Amino acid sequence: MATRAQQHRRRRREACAVASADAQAAVEASTATPPTATAAPSSPPLPLLPSPLRSLIGMPLEELEDFVEHHLGEPRLRARQLFRWLYAAGGAEVFAAGGAEAAAAAAPDGGADDPPAAPSRAPSWGAAPGPERQDGFSAAFLAKVSPLTSLLDPGIELAGVRSAADGTRKLLFRVTSGAAQGRTVDAVLIPSPPSSSSASSAAAPPPPPRLTLCVSSQAGCAMGCAFCLTGAQGLSGSLSSAQIVGQLVAARQLLRREQEEGGEGSREGGEGAGARGREITNVVFMGQGEPLDNLDAVVDSVRVMTDPRAGGGGGGAARQQQWSLSPNRVTVSTVGLVPQLRSLVRRCDAQVALSLHAASEATRARIVPATSRHGVEEMRRALEELFPRRRRRGRGEDEGGGGEGGSGPSSPLLAAPGAAATPGRGKRRHVLIEMTLLSGINDSDGDAELLLDFLSGIEAKVNLIPWNPHPGSPFSPPAAERVEAFRRFVLEGGAAPGGREGRGGRVCTVRMARGADEAMAACGQLGEVGRVPRAAARLLEGGGLGGAV
Numbered sequence: 226m227a228t229r230a231q232q233h234r235r236r237r238r239e240a241c242a243v244a245s246a247d248a249q250a251a252v253e254a255s256t257a258t259p260p261t262a263t264a265a266p267s268s269p270p271l272p273l274l275p276s277p278l279r280s281l282i283g284m285p286l287e288e289l290e291d292f293v294e295h296h297l298g299e300p301r302l303r304a305r306q307l308f309r310w311l312y313a314a315g316g317a318e319v320f321a322a323g324g325a326e327a328a329a330a331a332a333p334d335g336g337a338d339d340p341p342a343a344p345s346r347a348p349s350w351g352a353a354p355g356p357e358r359q360d361g362f363s364a365a366f367l368a369k370v371s372p373l374t375s376l377l378d379p380g381i382e383l384a385g386v387r388s389a390a391d392g393t394r395k396l397l398f399r400v401t402s403g404a405a406q407g408r409t410v411d412a413v414l415i416p417s418p419p420s421s422s423s424a425s426s427a428a429a430p431p432p433p434p435r436l437t438l439c440v441s442s443q444a445g446c447a448m449g450c451a452f453c454l455t456g457a458q459g460l461s462g463s464l465s466s467a468q469i470v471g472q473l474v475a476a477r478q479l480l481r482r483e484q485e486e487g488g489e490g491s492r493e494g495g496e497g498a499g500a501r502g503r504e505i506t507n508v509v510f511m512g513q514g515e516p517l518d519n520l521d522a523v524v525d526s527v528r529v530m531t532d533p534r535a536g537g538g539g540g541g542a543a544r545q546q547q548w549s550l551s552p553n554r555v556t557v558s559t560v561g562l563v564p565q566l567r568s569l570v571r572r573c574d575a576q577v578a579l580s581l582h583a584a585s586e587a588t589r590a591r592i593v594p595a596t597s598r599h600g601v602e603e604m605r606r607a608l609e610e611l612f613p614r615r616r617r618r619g620r621g622e623d624e625g626g627g628g629e630g631g632s633g634p635s636s637p638l639l640a641a642p643g644a645a646a647t648p649g650r651g652k653r654r655h656v657l658i659e660m661t662l663l664s665g666i667n668d669s670d671g672d673a674e675l676l677l678d679f680l681s682g683i684e685a686k687v688n689l690i691p692w693n694p695h696p697g698s699p700f701s702p703p704a705a706e707r708v709e710a711f712r713r714f715v716l717e718g719g720a721a722p723g724g725r726e727g728r729g730g731r732v733c734t735v736r737m738a739r740g741a742d743e744a745m746a747a748c749g750q751l752g753e754v755g756r757v758p759r760a761a762a763r764l765l766e767g768g769g770l771g772g773a774v
Contacts, residue, residue: 274296274373278375278376279465279467280375280376280377280378280379280380280465280467281307281311281376281377281467282311282317282377282378282379282467282470282471282474283379283465283466283467283468283469283470283471283522283525283526283529284466284467284525284529285525285528285529285532286304286305286308286528286529286532286534288525289304289307289308290304290305292304293307297369297370298369299366303366305534306362308532308534308535309534309535309536310362311377311535312474312529312535312536312548312549313535313536313547313548315478315481316350316377317377317379317470317471317474318474318475318477318478318481350362350367350370350371350373350374350377378401378402378467379467379468379470379471379474380400380401380402380403380406380465380467380468380471381398381399381400381401381410381464381467381468381471381472381475382398382399382401382475383396383397383398383399383475383479384397384398384399384409385397386479392416393413393414393415393416394413394414395411395412395413396411396412396413396414396472396475396476396479397409397411398410398411398412398441398468398471398472398475400444400462400464400468403462403464403465403468404461404462404463404464405443405444405461405462405463405464405468406462408444408445408461408462409444410441410443410444410464410468410472410512410513411441411512411513412438412439412440412441412472412475412476412512413438413439413512414436414437414438414476414480414505415436415437415438415439416434416435416436416503417434417435417436417437434503435506435507436503436504436505436506436507437505437506437507437508437509438472438473438476438505438507438508438509439508439509439510439511439512440469440472440473440508440509440510440512440526441464441469441472441512441513441514442463442464442469442510442512442513442514442515442516442518442519442522442523442526443460443461443462443463443464443513443514443515443518443519444458444460444461444462444463444464444513444514445458445459445460445461445462445513445514446458446459446460446513446514446515446518447459447460447515447518447595448515448518448560448593448595448596449594449595450560450580450582450592450593450594450595451591451592451593451594451700452592452661452663452692452698452700454695454698455513455514457697458513460514460518463514463518463519463522464514464519464522465522466521466522466523466525466526466529469522469523469526470526470529470530473505473508473530476505477505480503480504480505504547505550506550506554507550507554507555507556508530508550508554508555508556509555509556509557509558509578510523510555510556510557510558510575511556511558511578515559515560515562516557516558516559517557517559517562517565517566517569518562518565520565520568520569523557523569524569524572524573527552527555527557527573527574527575528573530549530550530555531549531550531551531552531555531573531574531575532549533549534549535548535549536548552573552574552575552576553576555575555576556575556576556577556578556657557569557575557576557577557578558577558578558579558580558659559577559578559579559580560579560580560593560595560596561579561580561581561593561596561599561604562596562599563599563603563604563607566579566607566611567607567611570611576654576657577611577612577656577657578656578657578658578659578688579604579608579656579657579658579659580593580659580661581604581658581659581660581676581679582659582660582661582667583660583666583667583672583675584601584672584675584676584678584679585601585667585672585675586600586601586602588666588667588672589601592663592666592667601679605679605682605683608656608683608685609682609683611656612654612655612656612683612684612685613682613683613684614680614681614682614683614684614685615684654684655684655685655686656683656684656685656686657685657686657687657688658676658680658685658686658687658688659688659690660676660687660688660689660690661690661691661692662689662690662691662692662702662703662707662708662711663692663700663701663702663703664692664700664701664702664703664704664707665701665703666700668703668707668708668711670710670711670714672711673711673714673715674714674719676715677714677715677718677719677730677731680731685731686731686732686733686734687715687731687732687733687734688733688734688735688736689708689711689712689733689734689735689736690735690736691703691705691708691735691736708735709735712733712734712735715730715731715733716730716731716732716733717730718730718731
């Protein structure tokens with residue numbers, strides 16, 4: 226019987242013999258005369274894709290470069306070419322067009338308008354909304370990726386449009402994949418009429434009208450704010466960055482098609498003409514959901530929306546749209562998830578809005594119950610660190626920066642996003658404080674006094690939102706006179722002449738109600754009508770808030 230050592234030596238000899246034979250065969254193959262007939266070229270191998278598969282829409286350029294290199298086997302430069310095609314050339318609109326067709330076929334009840342029918346087309350790489358096609362894609366690349374149209378699917382499609390009398394339009398989206406599959410989410414196109422500021426003159430014409438798109442980051446919301454209809458739904462699921470960016474893609478595609486079909490006439494007709502024929506100038510994350518409860522997807526979305534490398538703005542036959550927005554024109558709103566707020570400010574340049582609603586710890590804990598784990602004092606300290614107040618030489622400097630700010634009695638959707646700056650650029654940056662005013666609950670002079678104390682060390686502007694009613698809620702909006710008194714109190718720094726010493730007043734605007742009719746497109750009205758928010762139901766059972774301050 227062979228010993229273990231003998232067996233080991235025999236296996237080594239056999240392995241060496243096999244290796245020698247393989248080497249000899251390789252040499253013979255390399256010196257052999259090639260065949261005269263040319264073999265037919267084989268089809269390019271399918272890329273090795275990650276699982277689960279992620280849409281390229283909503284993917285920041287740096288991640289797209291990694292994907293192109295590691296999964297498509299293409300040079301990283303191909304990613305920038307894809308990036309420009311998706312957004313500036315409108316390649317991402319191919320799926321949006323299909324959604325518009327579905328919307329025209331199945332518009333929801335309740336006064337929905339049918340979007341203009343889109344031409345039928347099969348989603349394909351290299352296609353564009355117009356007759357042109359993106360130059361530079363090689364035939365070999367198109368052959369490789371042509372079966373992979375799922376990479377272009379944002380997982381959301383336009384299902385219908387509801388129009389309000391003031392021109393505001395609610396876009397209803399059906400979620401087709403992911404955590405919120407099967408649910409419906411809203412985005413809102415909010416036109417602002419041309420400025421009528423007294424500062425405008427013939428020599429300095431007013432700025433062009435703005436068109437703001439309010440996007441959703443989740444289906445439903447887990448924050449349970451007592452006065453918000455979306456809170457009645459609870460949280461069904463978070464949206465991916467593709468589904469968030471897809472709302473902007475679909476809205477732009479809808480506007481572009483209307484302009485092409487209506488020509489210059491689509492720009493006429495006054496306020497009732499609404500958003501038709503305009504370009505989207507601002508994006509706010511103030512639709513369904515708490516954006517910071519879906520932080521990674523929101524940050525990726527902001528990065529894509531504000532990336533100038535997407536290009537665009539070209540003329541001629543290959544007309545391209547200007548895709549990227551200034552970070553000053555993208556605002557992310559939060560109820561105050563403090564750790565995520567710090568991360569947001571560190572990771573992207575978007576403007577920040579805090580839905581404070583009450584500077585009283587007790588009142589805020591009851592109308593915004595989900596944020597009780599981050600108290601008012603914790604939020605104040607975080608904001609003082611992230612947005613420290615600067616010393617002023619004069620009161621007027623508080624109102625600097627242009628944009629949508631100012632001290633007039635009313636302002637459209639946002640107050641002064643153009644005045645804010647971005648990290649690392651050496652400019653001033655402020656936080657927008659939002660206050661939804663509820664009659665008899667948080668609209669007194671005492672509430673305004675607490676707000677000023679809260680803001681004493683924070684670079685901030687204030688936006689007041691008279692509550693927009695919805696069926697089943699126990700709240701009521703304050704009278705216009707009470708809203709104006711609150712605004713004057715904040716603007717002037719308190720009841721005493723000149724305000725409290727060292728505190729000063731703040732720029733304070735009132736948000737104009739937009740879409741607050743049958744369209745149910747106003748702030749706090751997004752979601753399923755007819756359900757009392759859970760937090761509001763608890764207030765009714767407990768006898769309400771009374772006079773808590």
